[in-house]
Each structure stands twice: as C-alpha cells, then as structure tokens.
Amino acid sequence: MEELLNGLNNAQQEAVVSTEGYVRVIAGAGSGKTRALTHRYAFIVNELGIDPSNMLSVTFTNKAAHEMRRRVKKLIGGEQDTGFITTYHGFCVRVLREDIHRLFYPKNFVILDVEDQKVLLREIFEDMGLKMNDKTFKRILDKVGMLKGNTHYVQQMILRGEMPAVEKAGDLDSQIIQYYLKKQKRVYGLDFDDLLNFVFVLFEQYKEVLEKWQDRLYYLQVDEFQDSSFKQFELVKMLSEKHGNLFVVGDPDQTIYEWRGADPKYMVDFEEYFPEAQTVLLKENYRSTPEILSLGNALIQNNYFRVDKDMTPINPPGVKVIHYHGKDEIQESKWIVQQMKRIVEQNQARLSEIAVLYRANYLSRFIEQELIAENIEYTIYGGFKFFDRMEIKDALAHLRLIAVGDDLSFNRIVNVPKRQIGKKRMSFIRQKAEEDRLSLYQTLKKYADHERLQRTGAESFINAIESLREKRKTMKVSELLQEALQVTGYEAYRREDGDQQRLDNLAELLHSIVQYEQTLGETLDLEEYLQMLSLYTDDDREDQMDSIKLMTIHTAKGLEFPYVFLIGVTESVLPNVRALRQRKERALEEERRLAYVAVTRAKRELYLTESEGFQNGGQKKYPSRFIFEVEDELIDRIGEIDEGLMDEAKEFIKASHHMDITSPASHYEKGIRVKHPVFGEGTIEDIDEKKNNYLIFFDQLKSPRPISRNFKKLEKL
Ligand code: ATP
Ligand code: MG
Numbered sequence: 001m002e003e004l005l006n007g008l009n010n011a012q013q014e015a016v017v018s019t020e021g022y023v024r025v026i027a028g029a030g031s032g033k034t035r036a037l038t039h040r041y042a043f044i045v046n047e048l049g050i051d052p053s054n055m056l057s058v059t060f061t062n063k064a065a066h067e068m069r070r071r072v073k074k075l076i077g078g079e080q081d082t083g084f085i086t087t088y089h090g091f092c093v094r095v096l097r098e099d100i101h102r103l104f105y106p107k108n109f110v111i112l113d114v115e116d117q118k119v120l121l122r123e124i125f126e127d128m129g130l131k132m133n134d135k136t137f138k139r140i141l142d143k144v145g146m147l148k149g150n151t152h153y154v155q156q157m158i159l160r161g162e163m164p165a166v167e168k169a170g171d172l173d174s175q176i177i178q179y180y181l182k183k184q185k186r187v188y189g190l191d192f193d194d195l196l197n198f199v200f201v202l203f204e205q206y207k208e209v210l211e212k213w214q215d216r217l218y219y220l221q222v223d224e225f226q227d228s229s230f231k232q233f234e235l236v237k238m239l240s241e242k243h244g245n246l247f248v249v250g251d252p253d254q255t256i257y258e259w260r261g262a263d264p265k266y267m268v269d270f271e272e273y274f275p276e277a278q279t280v281l282l283k284e285n286y287r288s289t290p291e292i293l294s295l296g297n298a299l300i301q302n303n304y305f306r307v308d309k310d311m312t313p314i315n316p317p318g319v320k321v322i323h324y325h326g327k328d329e330i331q332e333s334k335w336i337v338q339q340m341k342r343i344v345e346q347n348q349a350r351l352s353e354i355a356v357l358y359r360a361n362y363l364s365r366f367i368e369q370e371l372i373a374e375n376i377e378y379t380i381y382g383g384f385k386f387f388d389r390m391e392i393k394d395a396l397a398h399l400r401l402i403a404v405g406d407d408l409s410f411n412r413i414v415n416v417p418k419r420q421i422g423k424k425r426m427s428f429i430r431q432k433a434e435e436d437r438l439s440l441y442q443t444l445k446k447y448a449d450h451e452r453l454q455r456t457g458a459e460s461f462i463n464a465i466e467s468l469r470e471k472r473k474t475m476k477v478s479e480l481l482q483e484a485l486q487v488t489g490y491e492a493y494r495r496e497d498g499d500q501q502r503l504d505n506l507a508e509l510l511h512s513i514v515q516y517e518q519t520l521g522e523t524l525d526l527e528e529y530l531q532m533l534s535l536y537t538d539d540d541r542e543d544q545m546d547s548i549k550l551m552t553i554h555t556a557k558g559l560e561f562p563y564v565f566l567i568g569v570t571e572s573v574l575p576n577v578r579a580l581r582q583r584k585e586r587a588l589e590e591e592r593r594l595a596y597v598a599v600t601r602a603k604r605e606l607y608l609t610e611s612e613g614f615q616n617g618g619q620k621k622y623p624s625r626f627i628f629e630v631e632d633e634l635i636d637r638i639g640e641i642d643e644g645l646m647d648e649a650k651e652f653i654k655a656s657h658h659m660d661i662t663s664p665a666s667h668y669e670k671g672i673r674v675k676h677p678v679f680g681e682g683t684i685e686d687i688d689e690k691k692n693n694y695l696i697f698f699d700q701l702k703s704p705r706p707i708s709r710n711f712k713k714l715e716k717l
Helices: 010-017 033-046 062-076 088-103 114-127 136-147 152-158 171-186 192-205 207-216 230-239 290-300 329-347 361-373 390-403 407-413 423-436 440-446 458-471 477-487 490-497 500-520 526-537 577-582 585-599 643-655
Strands: 022-027 055-059 085-087 219-222 246-250 278-282 321-326 354-358 378-380 548-552 561-566 602-611 635-638 673-676 680-688 693-698 705-708
Touching: 010 033, 010 278, 022 033, 033 055, 033 062, 033 219, 033 246, 055 062, 055 088, 062 085, 085 088, 088 192, 088 207, 114 136, 114 171, 136 171, 136 490, 152 171, 152 192, 192 207, 192 230, 207 230, 219 230, 230 246, 290 321, 290 585, 290 602, 321 329, 329 354, 329 361, 329 561, 329 602, 354 361, 361 378, 361 500, 361 548, 390 407, 390 458, 390 477, 390 490, 390 500, 390 526, 407 440, 423 440, 440 458, 458 477, 477 490, 477 500, 477 526, 490 500, 561 585, 577 585, 585 602, 673 693
Parallel strands: 022 246, 022 278, 055 085, 055 219, 219 246, 321 602, 321 635, 354 548, 354 561, 378 548, 561 602
Antiparallel strands: 673 680, 680 693, 693 705
16 A cells, blocks of 8 residues: 555545545646556555456557556556456447347447448449549548437447438438448448447447446546547446446646547536536646746647646756757758757667657658668657558559569559459459469550450550650659559549548658659659668568657657657647638647647657748748747747748738637636636636736635636636
8 A cells, every 4th residue: 555655646645545436636747647547546456455347447549548557567466357447449349249239239340440431432332333523432431420429320220221311411422321331230340439329329228238337337537538528428427327436537738639529628517517526636747847847838828718727847957948940851850860869879868768749640751761861760659650651652652563563563553543453353364474474564464455354444554554654754753653643543542532641641752752853953763762762661660679759649648758859840730720721719729739738748858840841732831839929938949040931920820810719808806706617716816917817816725826817617706
C-alpha cells in the first residue's frame, strides 16, 4: 500500500483511495491523471482484493491501452488478466463475443475497417453496373455513417430481408446503401459504428445481458474522458448503474475529437449527471519544465470556451522554447536534424527520447528524407512511412513500369483502376509469359487482342504506357508522373475514392519531385531517381531499435517525450485549412487545443518549426498565429522572417478572422457571489478589463483564479 501511494501527491492519493461512488479528476496536461488512474487500478486489485475481471478501464487508443496494461502489470504482477484495460471498441468486442448469437451473428464476426468498406462498395458498384463518379464512395460511406448515428437500423438489419429505409438519400443511394448493409451482413462484418450500436441493441433487447455486465463490473474507470461521445458516455453510465462506481479523468483543454462527436460537457457537467459526484483537482505539473508549461498555458488561454485552471511546475527551470523559421522545408529539416544530433551528443540522449510531431501525415516527408540522408533511425507510429503508403507505391509503380517494365509494378497497377483483368485472366497472362519467356507487360502487349483478353481495359492500358514511354524522351520526371497518373486513370480513380489524404500525398509526391529537379540543376534521370527512391522504401521498421519517433499529434495524445519537435507550425496546417474555411471560433479552438496537446507532450526541450515557400496546394506558407499569440519572452526565435512576409501573414490571419463569438461578456460586479461548475462558490475579487477576466476567490481554493468573462457557466448566486 505504501508502495502504491508513495510517489503520489495528496490529491492523487485522494483520487486513488476514493474507490466508491462517482469521482472525476479534472486537471491539466502532465498533472498525473493517468498515473493516478493506473495506481487506483492497482489499489483496487491489491488492497481491496477485487479481481481484475470485475473492473473495466477504458482508454482512448490501443497504444494507450497497451501502455496502461504495461504499467498496471508492473504494479500488480504479470499473471493477472488485464483484458479489461481496453478501448471502447475493444470492450464492445468482448461483449459481442459472448452474446452476439442472440442477434443471429456468429461469434467470429469480422471487423471492417475503412479499406474493407471500400472493397465492399467496389463490388457493389460492379454488380450494379454503376460508374464510380466523383466522391461517390465517400458520399455513400458518409450516409452510411449518418444512418448509423442511431441504432434503429440494427433491428432491421439483423432480421433477414427487411432493410431500413434511408432518409434523405435519393433512390439510387438508398439502393446502394441497402445493398451495402446486406453485403455487410453476408460477410458478418461490423464496422466501428456497428460495434457500439450492436452492444446497445443487445443491452436493450436482452436485459439479462446488460445485467450480467452491470453485475460483473464493480468498478469502471475512463481515461481521456473529455473525448467521450454521447454514446460512449451512455455506455459507461449504463454499466455503472448497479454498483455506482465510476471514476473519470480528463482535461477539457485536450478535447481533440469534437469533429467525431466528442463532447467535453460530460466531463464539465459531470455533477449534473451524477449529483453525488466528488471532484478532485490536480494542480502540480510533473512532466514539463516551467518554460514549456508557461507556453502551453499561455497558448490555451486564447481559447474562449474553456474553464481556466492553472498549474504549478514541479520541475526545475530548463531551457527556453525555441521557434525556428527556415527559408524552405529542406532548411527546416536540416536544422532539426542538426539539433537532434546535438541533443544526442551533448545530453547523451537516446534517439527514442526524441519525438517529431505534426498535424497531418504528409508533413513527415521532408524530415524522413533528411533522417535517411543522415543515416538516423526513425519509426513512424500510427501510420505509414511516406514512401510506403499505398498511393505513393502505386504512383511510383507507374514510373517503374514505364522505365523498367518489371512484373512487380505491373501486378501492382494493371488492374488499378479495374480493367477487368482479374484472377483468371491474370493466370492466363502468367502462363503465356512462362511459355514465351516474356515479362508480364510484354505478354499482355503480345496477346492484347487474344479472345481471352477482349472486353478488358488491356488495350487502353498498353496504349497509355506506350505513349508515356514515348513522352519520356522529352518530359521531365515530374511531368511524366503527372501525365501517367492522368492517362492511366489512376488519379481519377483516387478522386472517386474521395480520400483527401491520399490525394494530398500524391500532390506532395509531385511537389517533392519538382523540388528535387529544381535543386539538381541538371535533368533528373528517371532510372536514377527510382533507384534513389528504392533506398527510401527499403525499410527495416518495427524492430526494437533505438529510433526517433514520428507521429501525428492525435497519436501522441497522453504520451510524453523528453525532446519534442513540433514541425509545420504553419497557417492552414496548424490551424488547418478546414478549420479556417469554416470561419467558426469553435473549429479554430479545436486546432488550438491540438497545438496545446502537442506542446504539453514535451518534458525537457521543445522546438516549434516552420518554413517559407508554398504548400502542396500552391498556397503561400505563413507562420502559424499560434506562435505569435503568446508573450514574446516565452519563446527564443531563430531564423529571420522578413517584414514583408510577416505583414502578409498578418493580413492572411486577419482575413480568416473568426467572427462568430456570440457570447457577450457577462457583467457581474466586484463583490458578487458566483457559482462555478468545477470550483464551486466564490466571490469576485477584481475585474481585469484588459484581459477580460474576473479574479474570483473560490471558497474551496487557497488563491484566486482568473475566469474569463466570456465563460458562460458562471452563475450569479
Ligand atoms: P495528459 O493530460 O497528457 O494525459 P496526465 O495528467 O495523464 O497527462 P501523467 O502522464 O499521468 O499525466 O503524468 C505525467 C508525468 O508525470 C509522468 O511521467 C508521471 O510519471 C509523472 N508523475 C505524475 N505524478 C507524479 C508524482 N506525484 N510524482 C512524480 N512524478 C509524477
Ligand atoms: Mg494522461
């Protein structure tokens, strides 16, 4: 017991021993919420003698669940089953495995990811003889998602034959969707939405199943609770109804899944749902240096829709946060890698102590190239390396087929998009190739008008490749690639998919070749380029080597690293372009929360980097507003931004100013008694007009707190 409570401060200890009832811990990044939750789990098992199978601990990502299991095992010993430390989806799978037969599905149902969903759709379009036009897949899948916003469809879906009517989806779309659901049923496939919905239906229709789980789960805990959606909240609420023990921890400032239905109100208004609830506040930050913490706090204070909370750093002072501005991405990445080398040498740091974070996957490319050039190991988490991504491999296969004509590239793209060259015809081609000792491509060319290959896209494919081979003599590699993606229909095919990420990646590939050509000065030779790239794709990842960590901010949630480089801190990237287009304060605030999450991952040193030039969409790059809306003394700036660029940046930011702040400042006077949803009752001590804050002395706190006058949940008593 000593051991479990040692290394926790008083508030954390309180959280750990408050095992009964409804308890929320609300606190900033790095204040030890997850640590408290992990120790509480161990406390309940070791000190209360509760079996781990009687406790559910929900976290947000598989990686986080994995990490928590590791930490808990250290505390309670390795033999115990920690299967109930899991994600919402993971828990649903456990429930369904036991009882899904009641809904006429087999225990070994299949879980469908987005790629699987698209494969199904592709089959459907073929069956129905439909052309895939712009964004069809995305549109259909969006509508399927909408249909699955509630559980009505499940009832109908599980009873054979009857299919739900689809509202607001024209005749053809609803036909497609119905067919899709039928197909899904035929393969006994459940997508991510289905997992939760099926559990709800199961619980609703079979009370005994719900009761079984309510009985079983004496204690429930949820990490990152601020990112729970309505359904997820309902689920834990429902499960907790019998024993009444629910423990949640979170930080409303780290809500980064609002776009996917997350709502921090379940955290903020916890007491409204559970009037008896107890609240624990953690106020010390154990993760970061005071410098990093001050920057995080200053940044997030620019959000209107939030509850202010301040934190004291426990760690001694370190070095200042650095903002580096490069003239282009190459300079930016070169500088970063130099810093990494310095860190490793000077501080005897391991590579794995260094993380590179970014807003979107495609941003990793430059840094990857530089790391490869410098022979530094790296690992990409929660995604693929740039040159490993399917669409990049496909695009390069086009070039290789033009230059080399190898079978591998041929196999990769001959039937992408669909050219009716399926398994049977492929085996025919293979057999002929064997007989004639030709490559597959040569074989296809030779037998293009053979009866077995009639009514396929073989001929037009060959024509495209041949014309490209001709053009290769005069075209630059970048032009050739662009042309290839067009005449083969590959780009159109990706466009139909509607997956913007893939299109962005393709644009980024083109952009990189153009740049390469520019810096080279002489003509870039296609074969040479391909060879150089095959070094990039030749990877030996996933080994337990000591390597730099690369990941998106979303993936980094809940994690921490001694050294953090946040790259691409550029307008239209962070905040991203969709948030700017929406012109809504809320969308911008979610971006700021993302920046806050990124910044607060750092323990010892933090670098914010960006550079000039153009984005792959062709728009000029400006440094993000987020690095200028904090006091200057919080950041050391390196690299020169000329005034012209700065002025343009300001114009750009002004033009995308967010206009919809509708909540007017409240007008309480000094001395008035107020009630706050988290801090409880207090008195307004002072008003700071400049910062638009009240200074409030809350009865249960030792020092006053600045609360925004725009904060809507401050009631007058
Ligand atoms: P986030 O909001 O980012 O998820 P968190 O509140 O969950 O952060 P933790 O990850 O639990 O924070 O803790 C941050 C770091 O501080 C960890 O390295 C943790 O081990 C350490 N830490 C937490 N509490 C204490 C404590 N009382 N004494 C020493 N170190 C602590
Ligand atoms: Mg945490």
